[in-house]
Amino acid sequence: EPEVTQTPSHQVTQMGQEVILRCVPISNHLYFYWYRQILGQKVEFLVSFYNNEISEKSEIFDDQFSVERPDGSNFTLKIRSTKLEDSAMYFCASNLFPYNEQFFGPGTRLTVL
Amino acid sequence: DQQVKQNSPSLSVQEGRISILNCDYTNSMFDYFLWYKKYPAEGPTFLISISSIKDKNEDGRFTVFLNKSAKHLSLHIVPSQPGDSAVYFCAARPEAGSYQLTFGKGTKLSVIP
Numbered sequence: 714e715p716e717v718t719q720t721p722s723h724q725v726t727q728m729g730q731e732v733i734l735r736c737v738p739i740s741n742h743l744y745f746y747w748y749r750q751i752l753g754q755k756v757e758f759l760v761s762f763y764n765n766e767i768s769e770k771s772e773i774f775d776d777q778f779s780v781e782r783p784d785g786s787n788f789t790l791k792i793r794s795t796k797l798e799d800s801a802m803y804f805c806a807s808n809l810f811p812y813n814e815q816f817f818g819p820g821t822r823l824t825v826l
Numbered sequence: 827d828q829q830v831k832q833n834s835p836s837l838s839v840q841e842g843r844i845s846i847l848n849c850d851y852t853n854s855m856f857d858y859f860l861w862y863k864k865y866p867a868e869g870p871t872f873l874i875s876i877s878s879i880k881d882k883n884e885d886g887r888f889t890v891f892l893n894k895s896a897k898h899l900s901l902h903i904v905p906s907q908p909g910d911s912a913v914y915f916c917a918a919r920p921e922a923g924s925y926q927l928t929f930g931k932g933t934k935l936s937v938i939p
Contacts, residue, residue, distance in 0.1 A: 717869070744925070754914065755830075756870065758926040769926055804869050811925040814860055817869035 715739045717818035719805050725824045726795055734790045734821045736805030745788045746806040746815060747780065749773070756804065757803070760786065795825045827856035829853045830918050842937050845903040849916030849930055852897065856918040860927065861890060861901045864913045873914075874901070906937045 718737045726732050738745050747759040761768040762780050777793045788807075792799055802822050806815040829849045839845045849857045857878040860871035876883040876890045876899065883890050896912075903910055916930040 719869075746926070746929075755931045756917075756927075756929040758928070761925060769924060771926070806869075812858070812922070814872040814875055815927060816872065817862075819867070819869045 717805055717807055717816050718820040719760055719803075719821050721821060722733040722819065723822045723824070725826065728797055728825055729794050732792050732795055732823065734792075734803050734805075734823070736788045736790070737786050737819055738788055738805065738807030739809075740786070742807035742809050742816075743809045744768075744808050745780075745782070747790045748804045748806065748817075750804065750820075751798075751801040759790070761811075768811075792823075795823075797825050799823060800825045828930075829856075830916055830928050830930040832914075832916055832933050834933050836934040836936070838936045838938060839906045841908055841937055842905045845901075845906045845910065845913050845935055845937065847901040847902075847903075847916075847935065849899045849931050850897055851899075851918050853918070853920065853928070854897070855920040856920050856928070858919040859890070859892060860898050860917045860919070861888075862915045862917060862929075863910075864915060864932070870915055893902070903935075906935075908939050909936050911935055911937045 718733045744763045749754045760770045760774045779791045781789050802820045804820045805818045808815045860875040861873040864870045874888045876892050885892040892899045913934045915932045917927040
């Protein structure tokens, strides 16, 4: 069964450093999402992406965040200058049609020291 | 701002019995609701969904009920199995035009053999 994959599973970085989180959505899916879950809190929407453009973004998704689909398979989330409060589990998701259920990857745990 | 609320952080049920997980929402613009299951170190896995035009949707052992007037939905699992032990998230999506999911905090279900 096709699945969303994410790398790395765990990323440790120093405050102020740039990180890139990578995702490979399900191959025929067209809509891509990033969510995050801070420890003990709920899963929060960050951004959605379709046709090489951001469709929606939340208040959390400020100028330090960016997304890109650099090729036909990868979908990346870049955090330019990490802060301590960026420490969270980051989930990538995808679907074929935006009104369908979203399929989530296993997540990347980001730890900012 | 808790637009989707799961007021029970945990629930314990005997194997073979019914598990009932509850979810309330405040945003009347939500018209599509989903339940996700999450095991530790994995991403959320889609379980079942319901559109606001229905009041019930069933898939095997899982049934979701929606009471629009009360802004309440519930997930019934019958019979409960030890493998159902996981965190269950309720999620909601507004009417067409926005496809971001708003999640509740989750309910940890423990099914006791």
